[in-house]
Amino acid sequence: MFSLLRSMWLVFLHMFHKRETYQYPEEKAPLPARWRGRIALTRDPDGGERCVGCYLCAAACPVDCISLQAAEAPDGRRYPGFFRINFSRCIFCGFCEEACPTYAIQLLPDFEMAEYDRQNLVYEKEDLLINSQGKYPGYNYYRVAGMAIAGKDKGEARHEEPPVNVRSLLP
Amino acid sequence: MTIYIDNKPYEAKPGKNLLEACLELGLNLPYFCWHPALGSVGACRQCAVKVFKDEDDKTGRLVMGCMEPVRDNLRLSLEDPGAKAFREQVIGWLMTNHPHDCAVCDEGGSCHLQDMTVMTGHTYRNYRFSKRTYENQDLGPFLNHEMNRCIQCYRCVRFYKDYAGGKDLNVFAAHNHVYFGRCESGRLESEFSGNLAEVCPTGVFTDKTLKSHYTRKWDMTWAPSVCQGCSLGCNTSAGERYGSLRQIANRYNGEVNGYFLCDRGRYGYEFVNSDQRILQPAFRPHSNGTVNKEHVLDQVAARLKNGRTIGIGSPRASLESNFALKMLVGEDNFYLGMSDSDHDLTSLALKILRDGPVRTPSLQEAGEADAVFILGEDLTNTAPMLALAVRQAVRRKPEADAMGQIHLAEWQDAAVREAVQEDRGPLFIFNTLPTKLDELAEAVQRGAPEQLARLGFAVAQQLGADIAPITGLTPEETALAGKIAAALLAAERPLIIGGYGSGCDHMMKAAANVAWALRQKGRNPLLSLTLPEVNSLGLEMLGGHRLDTAIDVLRQGEADTVIVLENDLYRRADEHLIDEFFLHAQEVILIDHLYNRTAEKATVLLPAGTFAEADGTVVNNEGRAQRYYQVYVPKGDVQESWRWCLQIAEGAQVQSLHGLHNLDDIDWALTTGMPSLASLQHLAPHADFRINGQRIPREPHRYSGRTAMQANVNVSEPKPAEDDDTPLSFTMEGYRGEPPAPLIPFFWSPGWNSVQSVNKYQQEIGGHLHGGDPGVRLLEPHVNGGAPFFHEAPDTFVPIPGHVHIMPVYHIFGSEELSMYTPGIAKHAADFCCLYLNPDDLAQWNITPGNWVTVETDHHTCRLVATANHWMPRGLAGVNAGLPQSPVVDLPVLAKMQA
Ligand code: SF4
């Protein structure tokens, strides 16, 4: 009997505690920057598409819900011709983000993706590509990679010597 | 021989090096510069192991595994901390200048450098300074060049120059600046350049056609396949993604192609993705929209029941498809869809190989011959990989001499080459035009094919063949015949090569006579005959009537319906004949995959699967039946030609095909119907074959995107396709261990993602695959049958006034029908409409080179561009054979010529 009353009393006291419940959707929970929510494709500091279509995210995905086709632009940059994520399958594990060598694919603090029709959960590149660098500002893969692209020739990446003169035998 | 590796005893074969021994035992030892086909040079220092004096030696010394021979009771350690640290250091150094490129590198996921880096445990870069860089070159349509990725292992030049005889790839500059490329941008000239993509352990050389629709190795659906490019039937792995064929990779077969392919084979696949593909059945000329498949089948079956139908087979279709058509139309109504000259040559080859006492070698055996005599073949263009085998064969004799003298092992590549220098074993070439192999030959003879065949007969006679004496030879010719005869007699494994290349049957007969004469002398010769197409020999074994008789049958009204199987008849006979053929045929039912000139004449089109969308068996020039497997489920109503025939047969109630549905059924009917093909039953496991109850997956275990690739169409994934014909599955589920050799879709092994993983599938490095190489030989020599010599040598070649003899000139790029759909191949194809003539003939006829001339064959004229070629004997002309829209098809032919 006593324990019953004690429990009721404790419950009663909770009415005066700070509330943990958010009045969603009027009130939004503050999500940490590393929250693993909606996936986006980001851009490099120069506004170019970061994704180079390397397929690593697709390979890392445990539910195989990423599919893409690599292509090469006339300026030498690689990019995904199409890039599709089937969010009805995605488990938001973040493996793709971890696998990505260019910081292109990032999970964002946004979970508001509910749909009445499952088909609408299939996101194409137009839906995924955002105009931002996301969580990793300042990184541009092509500045460290050895491939030449328009505006960055051989020897112009970070820590690169100018191209070798192959006709020279000088030491 | 016992060796101790990390104190465990193992059996090792003598004559090997430690690296080979370790790999053969299934142990992992990293390497770069060693290549199983190229041998060791000890350049990269990656394969270091510790070797100990005896049990008590705890210090040991570092040696390069690839340079140290196996000795009895040798003690070595792979796990020794010193050796491990050394290997990690080495890869660290190799990586100092390596670019941060994996994400944009086409080698990634099948990169030997990645694999070895992971294997040594060099996971973090220690080097923090600037990297050396290089400019790249444009190497043409087949290979991409990205020199920054080079680790200076020298494999590329060793393959390209030393192994394949290429001239235009080299190493430039010095010290840590060495550069591997051409002296200036331009297409790599070697016909084997594509192998660089697999030989180079990094992403310096990568497949450019793959780049145009790039897919990682792990993302492709693979199936074991067979090259359709020529009669050699090299083994390939074909990879698909998103419904299009992406890549042809080498599939090791210890008896056939080994580690390499030619560029026609590697790149000639793009016709599969062509927009000229027939994807839906159709009634022509006017059918509105797509027609229902059942309706078409009913119509065709009805037609078959009412009309008198003949069937035209094809040397580029499988045995199964040809057989199904033959049964569908009835044995008497089946015609081989080869040109009459091809038919003559192929049936002659079959007769020679079947009735003669001499064995025809596999490509591997051909490469081991120690004397070679080539009659009328430009092998680089008619059977490219055989040319590569001959390049190895000419090294055998001097190599054996050198090894005998200075006790070198065969794998000591640099030392053996140093000892051999420019020495070469005997190679003799008779050919009208120069060939790329001429540079290796001891003697080369030019002239008209008949003339050369006469000389070939003379060689046979010198060897004691029982044939009519050859008269009228010059003393030099007689001397040459004597020299060749002596060299062949002195050799242990002489190889005689003939074939279809000159279009002259006497050349093949001369080759047979020479081989048989050697055999009569108690030698062990080999006789290799090239043939026009991938399944020429298989079709000939099935048997059927000549194509020209089909035209007569139609003309006389004995038949009014034709079923054409995977064949463009305009490539088989001259245009006016085929036009007439179609004029007399009321219904032409074409089962094919490309919309070509024959398709334009067809009244019914049935879409056939290419080699990538069909299962089938083809027989190569060695009589080896080989199976290729469907890679993926095609679009539309595309299906195997034999399945179309079976479905038509069901509607038409053809008894002989009753109740047959899948590959095993048709193969059962084929082998029971044709006892000579009975061994096909053992070609490959049947469809119900399972390992641990599981199928063999066509997809690697890392295959990605399954739940997204079709989600744009429907978010619910479709059920994966089932395969009723083979034990392979179209998915990534199934048995993950090593499949039986005929069913290996791609080579992969834990830690070995690149093609180098093939080491794990071999009984012995460079030897047979586990369980034996795939394919069964259907032809064995008639050993006790005596030598049925061809007694009649051809007459001396004499020009006929007012006429030219036109002979075919074959080219690796251009002469084969399907590979011409690859833009890179079409770009470098031989010249169109070009008639090669001797300059003296041109002067006599008053023709300016470059002008059009009219040639008349069989009362029909066509116009060609006269081109001077001083190798053409007078009275003889050549045209580039097999080009699309070529006006003269059935070669050789005698033609009237007007300026
Ligand atoms: S891992 Fe990154 S760069 Fe590679 S395909 Fe995915 S998003 Fe693009």
Ligand code: SF4
């Ligand atoms: S060669 Fe291999 S290690 Fe080098 S960038 Fe390409 S994939 Fe990466």
Ligand code: SF4
């Ligand atoms: S290009 Fe490739 S094969 Fe040639 S040396 Fe460099 S890494 Fe080796």
Ligand code: SF4
């Ligand atoms: S030699 Fe013939 S079979 Fe071999 S890869 Fe070349 S074209 Fe194909």
Ligand code: FES
């Ligand atoms: S593989 Fe032995 S040194 Fe290169």
